[in-house]
Amino acid sequence: MDVRLRDAEVSDFDAITALYAGEVARGVATYELEAPDTDVMQQRWRAIVDGGYPYLVAESDDGFAGYAYASAYRTRAGYRWTVESTVYVAAHARGAGVGRRLMTALIERCTAQGFRQMIAVVGDADNAVPVRLHERLGFQRSGRFPGIGRKHGRWLDGLQMQRALGDGATTPPSE
Ligand SMILES: CC(C)(COP(=O)(O)OP(=O)(O)OC[C@H]1O[C@@H](n2cnc3c(N)ncnc32)[C@H](O)[C@@H]1OP(=O)(O)O)[C@@H](O)C(=O)NCCC(=O)NCCS
Numbered sequence: 001m002d003v004r005l006r007d008a009e010v011s012d013f014d015a016i017t018a019l020y021a022g023e024v025a026r027g028v029a030t031y032e033l034e035a036p037d038t039d040v041m042q043q044r045w046r047a048i049v050d051g052g053y054p055y056l057v058a059e060s061d062d063g064f065a066g067y068a069y070a071s072a073y074r075t076r077a078g079y080r081w082t083v084e085s086t087v088y089v090a091a092h093a094r095g096a097g098v099g100r101r102l103m104t105a106l107i108e109r110c111t112a113q114g115f116r117q118m119i120a121v122v123g124d125a126d127n128a129v130p131v132r133l134h135e136r137l138g139f140q141r142s143g144r145f146p147g148i149g150r151k152h153g154r155w156l157d158g159l160q161m162q163r164a165l166g167d168g169a170t171t172p173p174s175e
Contacts, residue, residue, distance in 0.1 A: 001060050001096040005105050008045060008055045008067060015064035016057075017041045019088050028124040028156055029088070031149045045069075053083065054109040058098050065093040068102035070110050073119050081116040081173050083165075087133075099133050107137065111165040114174055118163055123149060125159035139163040 008016070021035035036044070048055050048071050055069035066089035073082040085106055089098045110118060118139075122130045125144050139161040149156040 001065075001093065001098065003065060003098055003101050004059045005056055005101060006059070008049075008057045008069075010042065012057050012064065012067070013038050013042050013045065015090075016045075016067050016088075019064075019066070019090055022091070023088060028127065028149075028151055029122075029130065031123060031151060031156075033151070052113070054106060054113075056102055056105055056109075058089075058093075058102050060093060060098070062092065065090050065098050066102055068099075068106045070106055070115070070118070073117075081114070083110050083115050083118050085110075085118050085120045087120075100136065103133065103137050107163075107165065115165050116168055116173055118165055120161045122159040122161060123151075123156060125157040131159065131161070134161045134163075137163065 017036070017038045020030070020041065023029050024032050024035040045055055048069055051072065053070040055067070057067050058065040066087070068085065068087040070083040070085055073079050073084040085103065087099050087102050089102070107118060120134050120139055122134070125131070140163065141159060142162040143160040145158040145160070147155040148158040
């Protein structure tokens with residue numbers, strides 16, 4: 001699939017909101033239970049971009065194909081070199097390398113910006129697709145959280161996966 005990546009724009013948010021709403025309603029990648037509307041998704045985007053984090057969109061010849069962004073892993077200052085990654089691919093575009101392209105670009109951007117660790121929180125530790133995607137990109141399993149979430153009438157084990165960016169923890173960061 002021919003895929004182009006770029007920074008997200010206001011006009012992407014109907015498609016982003018619809019994709020996320022599908023995952024809220026039917027998936028377990030997010031533990032959110034009520035889908036936010038477009039205004040809320042745009043507010044979240046602006047907060048992420050204003051915080052200095054990348055928010056990327058993938059487009060194919062069929063149009064919008066997915067999105068990925070980085071955000072603060074935790075807000076306490078000592079965590080400021082660690083980002084949490086998020087990636088969603090539109091149902092019609094899955095299995096064609098879009099998630100891998102988005103995540104590769106996100107890793108490159110975050111590395112160039114000086115971040116040192118990236119963490120992905122997989123909502124269902126037994127879901128092979130996101131686990132494999134992240135493993136292929138160099139993430140390692142760094143913690144399983146039994147029964148940490150509940151959705152669709154079942155308890156969910158969360159899985160935290162992590163990879164170093166750039167020098168990781170081997171050299172001091174630049175301020
Ligand atoms: C997880 C997700 C982002 C993957 O995106 P994608 O574009 O379908 O993935 P890719 O085509 O880039 O494939 C990435 C890897 O996963 C594997 N994969 C993709 N679909 C698969 C499937 N249905 N079954 C098994 N493996 C699969 C691919 O084989 C590939 O591994 P490989 O390089 O060893 O072949 C996408 O399925 C998605 O949006 N899921 C819902 C949201 C979600 O779970 N987000 C992750 C939150 S941490």
